[in-house]
Amino acid sequence: MSARPANPHLASEIISATAAIVEERGPEGVTMREVARRIGYSPTSIYLHFANKDELLDQTVNRAYEWFADEIESRQTGTSAVERIRQGAHAYLAWGLANPGMYRLMFEWGYLGDISPDAIFARRRSWRRNRQIVELGIEQGVFDRSLDSAVATDVMWVAMHGLTSLAISGRMYGNPNMVAADEVDRRAHALADALADGWLADWTATSPL
Amino acid sequence: MSARPANPHLASEIISATAAIVEERGPEGVTMREVARRIGYSPTSIYLHFANKDELLDQTVNRAYEWFADEIESRQTGTSAVERIRQGAHAYLAWGLANPGMYRLMFEWGYLGDISPDAIFARRRSWRRNRQIVELGIEQGVFDRSLDSAVATDVMWVAMHGLTSLAISGRMYGNPNMVAADEVDRRAHALADALADGWLADWTATSPL
DNA sequence: CGTCATTGTAAACGGTGTTAAGTTTCGGAA
DNA sequence: TTCCGAAACTTAACACCGTTTACAATGACG
Known part of the structure; x- marks a missing residue:
């Protein structure tokens, strides 16, 4: 199973961070790097939970x-x-x-x-x-x-x-x-x-x- | 005045090319490089006629x-x-x-x-x-x-x-x-x-x- | 005939989404 | 207790983006 315990709420936190950016800067202000900055992870980690930016925005x-x-x-x-x-x-x-x-x-x-x-x-x-x-x-x-x-x-x-x-x-x-x-x-x-x-x-x- | 005769219709052609891209690929499909490709000039030349992409879209x-x-x-x-x-x-x-x-x-x-x-x-x-x-x-x-x-x-x-x-x-x-x-x-x-x-x-x- | 403003370009900067490769971490089997 | 392997995570890179800087070519005019 999971060899390294991951944050179980990370996907949800990513969506919350995305939603916050959408309100602060509009949909065009959402970047994978800015989302990563807010959750304290590298941009690549987002791709462990979402296939790409479109899917992230879709779930948001x-x-x-x-x-x-x-x-x-x-x-x-x-x-x-x-x-x-x-x-x-x-x-x-x-x-x-x-x-x-x-x-x-x-x-x-x-x-x-x-x-x-x-x-x-x-x-x-x-x-x-x-x-x-x-x-x-x-x-x-x-x-x-x-x-x-x-x-x-x-x-x-x-x-x-x-x-x-x-x-x-x-x-x-x-x-x-x-x-x-x-x-x-x-x-x-x-x-x-x-x-x-x-x-x-x-x-x-x-x-x- | 103008030392080198420029294409007098270039600004208009840039707008036309932009409008074509807007219809073919949507507003998000407009890039300065693609507009330049279509008019047969380098991307930099667009800036001789429009301050930036926003102004180009605005006039379009x-x-x-x-x-x-x-x-x-x-x-x-x-x-x-x-x-x-x-x-x-x-x-x-x-x-x-x-x-x-x-x-x-x-x-x-x-x-x-x-x-x-x-x-x-x-x-x-x-x-x-x-x-x-x-x-x-x-x-x-x-x-x-x-x-x-x-x-x-x-x-x-x-x-x-x-x-x-x-x-x-x-x-x-x-x-x-x-x-x-x-x-x-x-x-x-x-x-x-x-x-x-x-x-x-x-x-x-x-x-x- | 040279001056020089105008037209145009190539190269670069910091940004973007995304991927490939590598490192760290730890549950669980031996 | 050791150590294997899978999962979590990161670094570095790719091609693209808008834009700027520096430079080259052109040709009308004094």
Whole structure:
């Protein structure tokens, strides 16, 4: 078996160090040498736990997906579908604004073929829960029965991703040199409310059951 | 003046070569050495025309913004605001799907502080034209007079960016290894229609003037 | 006809991901 | 108790990257 006792948590520590760099310097700031420096090992040691940098980033992102999904879920405390949709929208945006580096790594990094099945599965977790909320609204009679819950879920997702992506990148309300971060936050959250208002107005059942 | 006659179009050729690489290999595939190889000069020569790689990418992106804006404008042939909004949505998505590498460079690349004022100005061109279309709809009496045209414009932009970004990245309908490209196109365009339907339903004036 | 700014290059620097080869360490069999 | 071998870990190197420095070639102009 193992002739030399290794640190059993080393793989986990490597991922934590990587996640820290992603937030401090962005996805482009991650280098194998910097990760090694932080964990106190040589760069080559990382390759004992991860095949290459892509796999390291992949596992880092998969852990973040679970954190992201759990965080949003924990904020959806309301009992009605309407409440949960609004809470989900603000939680999604808030997480992205608080973790911009990780958000970019999760949703805007790498080539199409580089996404692992695990990551795709993790990403779909939130989608399925959102769809359940839409269907809850249909059951509760607040959304029209003709509403396609899959399309409605996609509508919510693309709008929230677009808002978060543009707000993070500085391409929507200007970069930090021009507009203060809290001003961007305020305007982005106001737009999240406008989006939620639009969905609810659009999907509301004209005649309650 | 110039003692040695230089190629007067070299700067433009450098940008063209860069744009070609962006589409073939993505923004991460651009290297000064590869650009130099394609134009038949040494890497050092690029620095006679651009201060560094960031400035080269910046000018490449600025040229693309104009192309992008012109392309969308040329597709908005309808006379009514309703027509133009739907045409604009499909044109936006189609351009992104046809030029995914450039789209990523334009909207998802680099740090917040790296965006030049020129690029910000170019990006706002489309936004202002979209707002004019919304206001045209208000004047035409098809949109409610209480509609905030700035908010409505942001709503359209974030939704179309989110849809395009996710469709390009393979994170929405699966990557090319799983789902054929034309299937992604079809579903994305269907969602663009759903988005347009939602906006129009939401903004329609309840009592026409 | 020589001056000299302009155009262009080769070579190098410190950085990157990754690999090949070597060293250290220790559980467990003899 | 010794010592073998496998696992853990490192050093040195490779080819690549963006960028800079030093240098050579060119040709318009005084």
